[in-house]
Amino acid sequence: MLLSWTAEQVRAAERPLLTAGAPLMERASFALALAVVRILRERRGRVRGARVALLVGPGNNGGDALYAGAFLRARGVEVTAVCVASRLHDEGARALVAAGGRLLRPGPDEPATDEPVADEHAVLDAALVLQRADVVLDGVLGTGGRGGGLGGVAAAVVERFVGLVAAAGAGPAVVAVDVPSGVGVDDGTLTGTVLDAELTVTFGGAKPALLLPPAAGAAGRVEVVDIGLDLSGERPAVARLEPADVAALWPRPGTGSQKYSRGVLGVVAGSRRYPGAAVLATDAAVLAGVGMVRYLGAVGEQVVAHRPEVVLGEGRVQAWALGPGVPPDDDAQRARIQGALAGGEPAVVDAGALAALPERVGPHVVLTPHAGELATLLTTRGVPVRREDVEAEPLRRAREAHELTGATVLLKGHVTLVVGPDDAAYAQADAPAWLATAGAGDVLAGLLGALLAGRSDDVHDDPTLAAALAAAAALVHGHAADEASPGGPVSALSVARALPAAVRHLLADPGAPPA
Ligand SMILES: NC(=O)C1=CN([C@@H]2O[C@H](COP(=O)(O)OP(=O)(O)OC[C@H]3O[C@@H](n4cnc5c(N)ncnc54)[C@H](O)[C@@H]3O)[C@@H](O)[C@H]2O)[C@@H](O)CC1
Ligand SMILES: Nc1ncnc2c1ncn2[C@@H]1O[C@H](COP(=O)(O)OP(=O)(O)O)[C@@H](O)[C@H]1O
Numbered sequence: 001m002l003l004s005w006t007a008e009q010v011r012a013a014e015r016p017l018l019t020a021g022a023p024l025m026e027r028a029s030f031a032l033a034l035a036v037v038r039i040l041r042e043r044r045g046r047v048r049g050a051r052v053a054l055l056v057g058p059g060n061n062g063g064d065a066l067y068a069g070a071f072l073r074a075r076g077v078e079v080t081a082v083c084v085a086s087r088l089h090d091e092g093a094r095a096l097v098a099a100g101g102r103l104l105r106p107g108p109d110e111p112a113t114d115e116p117v118a119d120e121h122a123v124l125d126a127a128l129v130l131q132r133a134d135v136v137l138d139g140v141l142g143t144g145g146r147g148g149g150l151g152g153v154a155a156a157v158v159e160r161f162v163g164l165v166a167a168a169g170a171g172p173a174v175v176a177v178d179v180p181s182g183v184g185v186d187d188g189t190l191t192g193t194v195l196d197a198e199l200t201v202t203f204g205g206a207k208p209a210l211l212l213p214p215a216a217g218a219a220g221r222v223e224v225v226d227i228g229l230d231l232s233g234e235r236p237a238v239a240r241l242e243p244a245d246v247a248a249l250w251p252r253p254g255t256g257s258q259k260y261s262r263g264v265l266g267v268v269a270g271s272r273r274y275p276g277a278a279v280l281a282t283d284a285a286v287l288a289g290v291g292m293v294r295y296l297g298a299v300g301e302q303v304v305a306h307r308p309e310v311v312l313g314e315g316r317v318q319a320w321a322l323g324p325g326v327p328p329d330d331d332a333q334r335a336r337i338q339g340a341l342a343g344g345e346p347a348v349v350d351a352g353a354l355a356a357l358p359e360r361v362g363p364h365v366v367l368t369p370h371a372g373e374l375a376t377l378l379t380t381r382g383v384p385v386r387r388e389d390v391e392a393e394p395l396r397r398a399r400e401a402h403e404l405t406g407a408t409v410l411l412k413g414h415v416t417l418v419v420g421p422d423d424a425a426y427a428q429a430d431a432p433a434w435l436a437t438a439g440a441g442d443v444l445a446g447l448l449g450a451l452l453a454g455r456s457d458d459v460h461d462d463p464t465l466a467a468a469l470a471a472a473a474a475l476v477h478g479h480a481a482d483e484a485s486p487g488g489p490v491s492a493l494s495v496a497r498a499l500p501a502a503v504r505h506l507l508a509d510p511g512a513p514p515a
């Protein structure tokens with residue numbers, strides 16, 4: 001599991017070590033320099049003679065970059081620090097200069113003020129230094145940053161540099177120091193000017209912005225460096241499940257299992273207008289490995305024609321998947337959905353079922369909206385927001401929906417967020433963008449329903465488990481998309497079809513990357 005901690009948690013964990021004189025910045029900057037060396041070897045074979053440019057802000061984040069620069073000088077790298085703040089980490093700057101590095105000061109401003117930049121030529125010179133480098137280290141702001149993007153000379157230099165790279169069609173590798181400078185470190189917001197990185201080297205533990213959309217998109221690959229912080233007593237702010245976690249959560253049949261003990265999933269989905277949603281949700285549930293699927297709705301014949309394993313009509317179930325392909329004016333399905341939710345079994349509430357949600361439910365109910373549906377849900381409950389507002393602050397909006405409804409909330413997107421009780425939050429980035437295709441959400445509803453049915457007793461005992469199961473379903477969904485068509489387009493049906501292999505691979509070797 002990849003865990004992240006807030007800036008305050010990390011600072012608190014650093015304090016006793018700094019008091020004891022632990023060389024945290026040396027550890028951080030040395031690891032950072034090694035990451036740069038690896039990239040230089042990959043990019044140009046040789047380290048000696050390479051060019052590295054540092055974007056340096058006023059605090060310790062800039063200090064990390066400067067010390068890393070001094071290490072790189074010792075390996076024969078040409079290092080230029082572009083200092084974009086009036087203050088500078090003095091010892092770091094001295095170390096770099098002593099090692100033969102160069103300091104460039106394109107302007108006097110602070111990193112995020114709106115003051116006009118005095119000298120356009122100096123900005124262009126600095127941007128050219130960055131463009132001509134093999135690697136650029138972004139050390140303007142770290143956990144001391146207040147979000148909202150860069151300003152002043154930092155923004156001017158970064159914008160100019162990005163323009164030069166776009167015009168040239170290629171540029172240096174950008175490595176963010178701890179976080180991409182200017183992101184909302186704790187909430188993952190991304191506004192204003194932020195330099196996109198291909199790698200973020202982060203210290204002590206990941207920060208929420210590295211996992212959360214939209215900021216995570218600017219972070220690239222994330223490498224966590226252990227600098228000796230003890231965060232074991234802290235509750236992580238945001239977690240990301242990895243394959244081994246999913247293997248531990250997935251229900252496996254034993255020799256004594258029979259179909260009822262493995263769990264029965266009730267599916268209320270589809271309509272004459274949208275029969276495909278019922279087919280996809282039931283298909284996914286069967287293929288995810290549930291004991292039995294019961295279908296309730298108007299298109300049972302089509303469901304059974306496609307999946308003869310499915311049983312039609314009412315009966316006992318251990319969990320529900322509700323809502324795919326159910327239009328708002330379908331009174332019969334709406335009544336079934338409300339009846340199902342009244343029964344207290346774990347349930348997935350998707351698409352058309354979101355409008356039938358009672359005022360309050362428990363966390364054993366998992367809502368699976370996309371951003372537009374979450375905006376509608378919040379708006380109907382007195383928080384008027386638009387889809388763009390949800391996309392700008394997905395964690396905050398998903399939390400609001402959890403607080404207003406009591407449900408576990410899975411917010412779909414390129415990164416799928418799950419929030420549950422006790423501030424639990426997961427951010428899963430397992431899906432290729434090809435998965436953004438009609439019907440993919442219906443597959444997720446069936447798949448998650450199957451998982452809830454298989455672990456229904458455990459969810460009854462501890463409803464907070466639903467959040468981890470929802471995150472696990474998002475991971476499996478993404479792996480199934482990769483399995484269906486590695487690196488290429490997928491149809492929702494092919495994703496459902498790939499579920500048995502995706503689950504098999506995760507259970508057999510959870511350490512292996514997706515196909
Ligand atoms: N504390 C430690 O011992 C360690 C810290 N480390 C590094 O130190 C970083 C944190 O350093 P700092 O606390 O010095 O903070 P930063 O270097 O992130 O920021 C420096 C200062 O910039 C100013 N600032 C922030 N946002 C601004 C804005 N929008 N406009 C203008 N000014 C703004 C603030 O006054 C802030 O203190 C971490 O991200 C990490 O890179 C690492 O060296 C590991 C050890
Ligand atoms: N850019 C993206 N990259 C990866 N996965 C995505 C992206 N956009 C959407 N998805 C995933 O695709 C699925 C789409 O679901 P949904 O919006 O409900 O579509 P539908 O209702 O057509 O099934 C979700 O699981 C979502 O997380």
Ligand SMILES: [K+]
Pocket residue numbers: 061138139140141142176177178179180181
């Ligand atoms: K940074």
